Amino acid sequence: MKYTFVLIGIWLLSFSGLAQELTSPNQDLKMKFSLNENGTPVYQLTYKNQDVIKPSTLGLELKNDDLSLMNSFEIVDTKTSTFDETWEPVWGEQSEIRNHYNELAVTLNQPQKDRKIIIRFRLFDEGLGFRYEFPEQKNLVYFVIKEEHTQFAMAGDHTAFWIPGDYDTQEYDYTTSKLSEISAEFEGALSHNESQEQFSKTGVQTSLMMKSEDGLYINLHEAALKEYSLMNLNLDEENLVFESWLTPDALGNKGFLQAPTTSPWRTIMVSNDATDILASNMTLNLNEPNVIEDTSYIKPIKYIGVWWEMITGKSAWNYTDDLPSIRIGETDFTKAKPNGRHAANTEHVKEYIDFASEHGFDGVLVEGWNQGWEDWYGHSKDFVFDFVTPYPDFDVEEIHNYAASKNVKMIMHHETSGAIRNYERHMDTAYAFMNKYDYPAVKSGYVGNIIPRGEHHYGQWAINHFLYAVQKAADYNIMVNAHEAVRPTGLRRTYPNLIGNESARGTEFQAFGGNKPNHVTILPFTRLIGGPMDYTPGIFEMDISKLNPGNNSHVNSTLANQLALYVTMYSPLQMAADLPENYMRFPDAFQFIKDVAVDWEESKYLEAEPGQYITVARKAKGTNNWFVGNVNGVTPRTTTIKLDFLEKGKKYIATIYADAEDAHYKTNPQAYKITTKTVTSRTKLKLDSAPAGGFAISIIEKK
């Protein structure tokens, strides 16, 4: 008996000592997995023989567990496999997506506890995804994560495009710095938010974009975040090692798990060409296939909204200024004195409906339509809204009928003020109300601290809610566009009715002091890796004081740049965010917004450099028409793009919306020029982009 035991021991030991290797389908990426002398899992990753991730340890620290899942492991099984399929998203940047990877699944055992985990690696051509899996077993059933200790050891002091790690908000401007400079830049990278909590001066968020001195583009993020808390990254600045930092609950615990289950995927994308990062579908591919059977109600939307006028302070969400606090169901608004600035009134909404109808928009969002805005944030108020009771000047029925007569859909707005329980209590009624009045989509909001108090926007509790809201919406054939929710991690593949998220610093901040001029050259490399953003582009009047004399904010963008966003910031939900009267001042430029598609057959990422420029071409689904967008950073730039993506032998009319020569985001943002020419697949276009400028091109097949 003893002999046999020793033999097994030796066999296990030698097995453990073996490094497991995996190569990407195109052979560019190689990863190694092994256990170190403590039985701690270690992985590393190279791209064309360059180090991307140096040997980095993996593991989870458990609460009330003397061993945790950190070390003392033995490898008991390894399995490799190859997967290759092509699937069709309900909507997206392209109509077909290839999911091709090589997989290594390592089963590890802790003999002291007789418990197992599996670490599953999937190596795509453009990156690595891996996750922890906790199979069904006797000795690991319910457990509490104290911290996940997944390391990402960087191979150099890369340039990073980062925002401060935070449990509650992503609405920061990006800071570009060396990794070693993060802590020094940290304070300066902060800005106010209604709900925010940082955890470390070397803490940053994912998706984190980096560039090495050798020209490698590296991106760290996660995929398929569901029953887990969100991962931030904390940097060991001396050794340049990132480690996962999960979002805690009210008591500081970082996750309650029940096996069988898995962690989300941790993703590392890498290429020497930045456009590969933009083009990657790895995050989507690491998510489960669509679970919604009837997707007929899920349709991309171009919309306008009674929104920018409140954001700029021109008008108001609330109906009265005379009540220090209100109670839904008790406060009688018919007896309150109107403040005269309430935008969501029937007459005004009808003007928006008229505009939408005239210019071919699918929908009209109206914020501030429902009672509760008098004291909706800053008070940790629980029952803020009931999501169905309009102010006296908003006639739901009349607006519904009017919109229907104009072939326009109304888009619902559910601000929750972070009061999750209250929202869930009213959700069925609110969704049924939407069905009754034919609202196809809801924009939800979670401004302010989460209630239950102590929970965070990115903790397991809230993440469960965000998904619940999407799942329940699916029961009612409703599309969801959630603001201030957790950042997306590709869940749209599984739940394609999740058509949008905010989860970053959007256009609204252009009215709150402005975004950095190169903001939109970074977002596609960071926030958009996980899914589309309701960025609300299309601002034509950059001087906000023209709308509201009390607001001196400036939109740091040229008008042409705003047009380009409809192509560069992919989303199935695109807003024309400015006021109708501002569009009417520039009808020729507005034409692009009217023409541009919102769903695509194919996307070509022509050139990109994070923080500097991005140029993308997309083919509108079901047509032969293309749209091109270029956004530029602060340096004026001339580029030449080849239209070789056009069908050979065909002729197209290209309408080019470009910055005028003297355009500048700060001093002359509305200077644009529109030119038209006939183009073919052999055409090259030489185009100039101003600081924070760009261009947009519609390329319509000549028939």
Place this chain on the structure above:
Amino acid sequence: MKYTFVLIGIWLLSFSGLAQELTSPNQDLKMKFSLNENGTPVYQLTYKNQDVIKPSTLGLELKNDDLSLMNSFEIVDTKTSTFDETWEPVWGEQSEIRNHYNELAVTLNQPQKDRKIIIRFRLFDEGLGFRYEFPEQKNLVYFVIKEEHTQFAMAGDHTAFWIPGDYDTQEYDYTTSKLSEISAEFEGALSHNESQEQFSKTGVQTSLMMKSEDGLYINLHEAALKEYSLMNLNLDEENLVFESWLTPDALGNKGFLQAPTTSPWRTIMVSNDATDILASNMTLNLNEPNVIEDTSYIKPIKYIGVWWEMITGKSAWNYTDDLPSIRIGETDFTKAKPNGRHAANTEHVKEYIDFASEHGFDGVLVEGWNQGWEDWYGHSKDFVFDFVTPYPDFDVEEIHNYAASKNVKMIMHHETSGAIRNYERHMDTAYAFMNKYDYPAVKSGYVGNIIPRGEHHYGQWAINHFLYAVQKAADYNIMVNAHEAVRPTGLRRTYPNLIGNESARGTEFQAFGGNKPNHVTILPFTRLIGGPMDYTPGIFEMDISKLNPGNNSHVNSTLANQLALYVTMYSPLQMAADLPENYMRFPDAFQFIKDVAVDWEESKYLEAEPGQYITVARKAKGTNNWFVGNVNGVTPRTTTIKLDFLEKGKKYIATIYADAEDAHYKTNPQAYKITTKTVTSRTKLKLDSAPAGGFAISIIEKK
């Protein structure tokens, strides 16, 4: 101008110096209110010129507020009034209730902040109620309570009947000690619970019963606890001053309030006759009138249940022992190996239905009918139950039809495992399921720590939920009997569909090691002050090992005592908790349980001494029949009761279920004797009660 200002100042000052006085309608109670030199509110209370509450301060400490609502007050207004009305409860100990009090409302202002509170006192013949009110105003709208500092300065080192202060459970045996001995007795007063957290070794719960050396009976509790956290009391042992100690949320905050609002009422009952405490309706009277329009579905219930056999360990809630964890909707129980001990199976439930039908019970409760019991507690599991999916061996439809054919109602069971969000998510579906299958009432349960984690059973968050569950149940015409919920504070007046609560150590603990033999002589003075308890009496087999050889617990009660509980422990919901086969062994004694009423015209509290004995007579509603119950403590006792409450000139048949001479709760609990005699209003009955014994009498009008 200055002259005027000074004049006002002087007037306020002198006004503040005046003590405000209030007297009870019967003149026995007098209270005084004044401000002390710091502008802190002070009150005191006497009963027949004896001190009950010595001068005690009032106030609230606020979070992030440099002044709080503790001092620097001026009296700006006082109003006195008298109220006298009689109202009819939907169900209760009597058919009419008089609500008669004198009121003093003192408006206080803090000049530094220009903010006001009102302290409202209501003085009844049997006690004082007061509360804080926060009227609508500009400078006090949203505020967070750090602690309420309501003091109750005791006039002596009274004997107290107390349980440890706790944020999550009341399921403790009562300790009888001097106030000054509480901390010394504290550790010994603790016992295990699945969820418990004490805060101080001098912390106790309300309702707290005390007796002074002079023979005054004093009771501290609260009334109308709704949007607030529950109050425990913490004793300054040296000065014998109790102070309120609220239940915190996950972050330690004790309440989020929005004016206009109020605190619950703090109540002090006092009399030199203990029966006055039992007879008091003050707690009910301090609650708002019934808000449920259609009360036709609210009916007292006598029921049996598939329950005691699981509590004793004779059978099981769970269906299989083979799964370490399960997931509702994923685990396929049809493929699981049954453990053979699952009590909630169709055939067995039908036996209970037969028994209920044969013996005239209104309902049958079945626990363990729905999937989830394999891992239902101890794991901080969130999605434990869905409240609608039965185990494979429980046929909802068949059982529904069978029960209907026998004129018996099934009683629903919703164990939540403390996972409040999960319950709320399923609540509509679960209540609709009850409507579909004609379940009139639900027993809900909250075993284990509350989820959201960090919240407590008695915090504002959970209290909001418990009321929400009752309100939503009312929408579905459902009655609620909530276990492990917050203790009642008279809310049944406002929501009469709240027909029961546990919120104390019930009969189940007789199978978990036993209750103290005098437990039921204390509960009516403590737990029952706030509302009825689903105590589940009627245990005939005191030796639990007879049901389950592995369980050596003993029921510390005689059989006659068990019968008496149906009268002494008032509840509109009375269970016959023992197994049918045990009732069949004692059919003559069982007859009392079959006969006893559950709704009353009138109640007479004949004699009482907390911890020693209680004798009550109640007249069944709509009849001329009376039922009498006596429960006794550990000392054998002989009592003589006068039947002068019977209608003069009428004859009645009295059936007396008494302890046999050699009865003893420990050694001979099943020794009882039944005698019958004709009685009139002039009859006196001399009766003996054994240790933890008692008697029950049915007095039926002779026609």
